[in-house]
Amino acid sequence: MNLLAVYERLQGHFKIKDCWWPHETTFEIMVGALLTQNTAWGNVEKAIKNLKTEGLLNIKSLSKINRKKLEEAIRPSGFYKQKAGYLSAFSKHLYTKYKGDLNAFFNRDTHIIRRELLLYKGVGKETADSMLLYAGNKLIFVIDAYTKRMCFRLELTELGDYDKLQLFFQDNLRNDLFLYKQFHALIVELGKNFCKSNPLCGKCPLKRKCKQQGISEKLKKRESREL
DNA sequence: ACCCAGGTGGCCC
């Protein structure tokens, strides 16, 4: 089955808002990308709200804020001490190297930016790519746990690491920023609503395209080994 | 009382 067919099928079932990743500023998207690591989005929203209330959600403030205060503000998002350290260092780099100017930061070759993002502590491939796609409007497909799980269950690809999966998407989709953003959003919705770790195959929009049809203990074991 | 969430870094082999 081809990727575009999956996309169209999902489009028929989920309404994705034009601005799926809620934000007032570009920086807010970058902060959200970091905070949402292995964390439910609802918890991230609380953290972001706290940061906004305290006037901290900008590069300058975050780079100067006292660590304990930052920890308290983002506490609801979990792993808060670790994330406070990441955010603090990240903001300081943006502030000192780019004078807090994200246009300057993003106005370069995509892969140069990606390499740089990956040097920051706490920014791995998925976080970097989320920032590039949603904050920087760069043509990079984001691979997350939902994406891996969906591909695995649909048997769309050979089992692969992040890079292989990303290439699979990028090679099989037209170069269209809107498509990249929407497709990732749709996969997240699928993952939240149906293709969960304990999946609800009965009403899944991809039911007819998927061989799993209810998950066996055997599949669960393979997933835990191979995802 | 569990299980899970839009990962990452560090350590070990």
Added chain:
DNA sequence: GGGCCACATGGG
């Protein structure tokens, strides 16, 4: 290059 673990809150 992989396998394991810590990191932590909040909702179902």
